[in-house]
Amino acid sequence: MxxxxxxxxxxxxxxxxxxxxxxxxxxxxxxxxxxxxxxxxxxxxxxxxxxxxxxxxxxxxxxxxxxxxxxxxxxxxxxxxxxxxxxxxxxxxxxxxxxxxxxxxxxxxxxxxxxxxxxxxxxxxxxxxxxxxxxxxxxxxxxxxxxxxxxxxxxxxxxxxxxxxxxxxxxxxxxxxxxxxxxxxxxxxxxxxxxxxxxxxxxxxxxNYTAQKREPKKEVLFKTRIVTKSLETAEKFTRKKISDLIKHNKKINYSEYISLEYSAAYYRKYKKNIFKAYRLIRAMVYNEQNIINILKDSVLPVFLQVFYYLGGRKKVDKILNRMNSMVNKSEFVDKTVITGEMLRNGLIELGIRKDQKIIVHSSLSSFGYVLGGAKTVIGVLKDLIGENGLIMMPCFTYYTEHNNKKEEKYFDLDSPCSKDMGIIPEEFRKDPDVYRNFHPFTSFAFWGKNAQELAIKYHIAESLSDKSPLGEVLNEGYILMLGSDFSTVSIIHTAEYIAGVPYTGYSSEFNYIENGQRKTTTLRRTGHSEEFRKIADHLDHYPSIKIGNAICCLIKADYLVNTAVKILKNNPAYFLCDNMSCRTCQDRRSFLKIEDPA
CATH class of the missing domain: 3.90.550.10 (Spore Coat Polysaccharide Biosynthesis Protein SpsA; Chain A)
Structure with missing residues (x-):
């Protein structure tokens, strides 16, 4: 069916x-x-x-x-x-x-x-x-x-x-x-x-519908009956004694502790004790003052409290400490929830429109919690841009660099993005309607108008120059940063080419598989881009908005690149860091014949 x-x-x-x-x-x-x-x-x-x-x-x-x-x-x-x-x-x-x-x-x-x-x-x-x-x-x-x-x-x-x-x-x-x-x-x-x-x-x-009908006193008794009655089924499926399972289990759910630890663990050997426990539960539940004291802060469930009285004090204390630790670490509280509708409204306010060409740099975790995850973000972007627009995302594979070691990594079109690229590009490249250009190091994924043709066009193109896929947005496209900053913006490397800085010749060998054959080719090595953040000081106002916890920005690609070109022509070392232990920037300075700052 x-x-x-x-x-x-x-x-x-x-x-x-x-x-x-x-x-x-x-x-x-x-x-x-x-x-x-x-x-x-x-x-x-x-x-x-x-x-x-x-x-x-x-x-x-x-x-x-x-x-x-x-x-x-x-x-x-x-x-x-x-x-x-x-x-x-x-x-x-x-x-x-x-x-x-x-x-x-x-x-x-x-x-x-x-x-x-x-x-x-x-x-x-x-x-x-x-x-x-x-x-x-x-x-x-x-x-x-x-x-x-x-x-x-x-x-x-x-x-x-x-x-x-x-x-x-x-x-x-x-x-x-x-x-x-x-x-x-x-x-x-x-x-x-x-x-x-x-x-x-x-x-x-x-x-809640069930909350309106809820009577905690009776509900405790029903749950105890249900679990106790079903113990033989548990043993049937696990083929182990319940008591043995509990002894080795380290993920006890505190709210059901008594139904397992007391009733279940001793089901076969101590049936009388089960009924004794049930009578104690019943006595506690139907004592109004007890039930009020237990439930007044909605933290200690009846099962846990009863087990405490039945001799499980140390185990209960351990569970409560674990609960307090979870709350103190805020593992499950105060997380911002982002829906697709919230994301859509925010991006429209930011300036995303039909038929635009955009390169997306993103950090999914920066939003808080996006319902539906990366697929929600991708779906919203597709819907807003439309099939006559173009969405591009970098899918770089740093791990394919040739290193003369036994376990060399080789690029093909199914190779996952490097982890620091983020979840969204990885999910994007796996979309059946998305096409990826073949490049052992700096590949891009395309969706929208002429996506397949673009993927073919940029087969092992220059890394990040104006003759790379970045050239598609250089004149009339936009850079969209979703919770990321300028250190992730690849098109600033394009400005290095246009400005003619000498260190664009800095290169490495990268591995790939094509037609079943393992090959190696020499490509430009981008190196670190942490100092790209400094370009923000040179930019006038550009649209930004906060969606959840993420700062999202939209900036015209040509404006960003032209600004970077002016900076680099005046100071080719502007985006190189001052950290003397940074081998990448030291190597680039050697191209410029500039000594590292003392």
Whole structure:
């Protein structure tokens, strides 16, 4: 089945604030062969009107209206799946955001692995207004770890309808963690497949559908029952004793500690103790003062607190120290989140327009966190520039320099960029619509008008001169810096050629493979460009804008090069550093017959 129908199921209750964005994110999926089932659980706000509005525009949307408010959300999920027609279904919340390639990524993997019961990607947890990342859900498949915590996120999980039916579907007797309980039964039929790509944004706020129905006291008991009941399944898949697994496991999820460390580890030998633990949990949970004290700061979960009282004080202290360390290092807090729309708006304000010719120098990490990563940046640039424009990115391969060592590296068109080029150029060169010129050292990737012809034209051209690919933007193009500075701008090397500085003759040998033969050729060696930053002092105002944490600049290529040429004609050593230990600049000074400064 190469194009399976997917059923997207969405319960809705009073989410008018986020509903439009949620629905539009579904309709914007790149994989379009789906049906969209929405259940309105007697909303009292404008949610019903919004749903009807979209249903009139898109016939794939099917609306179901509840006669009275459902007591359990699991009933809605079961109802929607029972009324679906797809080979797979995917639960989607009405206040979350689907990334455009969610279905495409998951379905492609499902086609490759029809035996899988569930395929899931990574979920990014965001705050209410989508300005911060709060954490991540999703990790490599480990059957045992599923008994620690539910690391398989709902909106990022594509579930096989066949396997769903085989395991009995949603259990209508479950009030909480219905998705978790279903996962454990699906796991008995077939292992899951994980794809390490962001596919879904989970919005955390006080009016979440599940948060409105949540009763922490009862939920603790349900989760304890679910995990304890499923222990034999864990042993079946791991073929090891749970107690042995826990002893050697170093990635315990603190929020499920008691369900594993106490209940699971001693399941076979100490069944009586399990029930004793359960009674203690029950006693604690139903003591109002205890539950208030435990949950008031939303840090210590009930499982952890109970385990503390049952004798696991040292282990709990260790976990808390680890948590505090993570918070102190700010590993998961205060990260700026950049969406494609934010990036697009920022670049338009900066001056990016249709049909421009641009060379892009970039640092993805400088933005903060870009949803969708490098592909989002590339997609936005393509959309803004259009096919009649031209996007170029440097894809240099410093590691192909000939060094007379046993492990020589050889360039071909599939060679990855050197790591310091960044993630965006590497992702760009792998795009099927992008063409790369053959150059053992300073190759460029092209997208847009005449991209293929340009790649052919500049076969082993001069390194970075006006006769290299840089010449394509010299007269009417732009340099776009995304979070990078002038030290990364290759076209300043072109100014060295035009100014006629003697050290353009500085060269090295580079290795490449062509027609199956290994060869070596002599090419100009660029050397360091750290001092290119000094050119900023000679430039008048040019557009710049902050997108996330990244300073982004757009500057006309001819203006930048002409400025550099004037500087170099006056002082050919201007861009050479004053560091006497810098061999590269010392060698260049020898061409100029200038001694290193004392």
């Amino acid at each position: 190469n194009n399976p129908l997917i059923s997207i199921i969405m319960p809705v209750y009073n989410t008018e604030q986020y509903l439009r964005q949620a629905i539009e994110s579904v309709l914007a999926e790149t994989y379009q062969h789906f049906e969209f089932l929405i259940y309105d659980d007697c909303s009292t706000d404008a949610s019903s009107t919004i749903i009807k509005e979209y249903a009139q525009k898109d016939k794939r949307i099917k609306i179901f209206n509840g006669e009275k408010k459902a007591e359990k959300v699991v009933w809605i999920y079961k109802f929607l799946v029972d009324n679906s027609s797809g080979s797979y279904f995917i639960p989607t919340d009405s206040d979350d955001i689907c990334l455009p390639q969610r279905l495409e990524i998951l379905v492609n993997e499902a086609i490759k692995h029809p035996e899988a019961s569930l395929i899931f990607g990574k979920t990014v947890m965001i705050n209410q207004d989508n300005t911060q990342i709060l954490g991540y859900l999703g990790s490599r498949v480990d059957p045992y770890r599923l008994f620690q915590s539910n690391y398989v996120p709902d909106g990022a999980s594509l579930i096989s309808k066949q396997h769903y039916d085989m395991c009995g579907g949603y259990n209508e007797n479950i009030e909480w963690a219905e998705d978790y309980e279903l996962r454990l039964r699906l796991l008995e039929l077939a292992l899951f497949i994980y794809i390490d790509k962001d596919v879904y944004l989970y919005r955390q706020h006080l009016t």
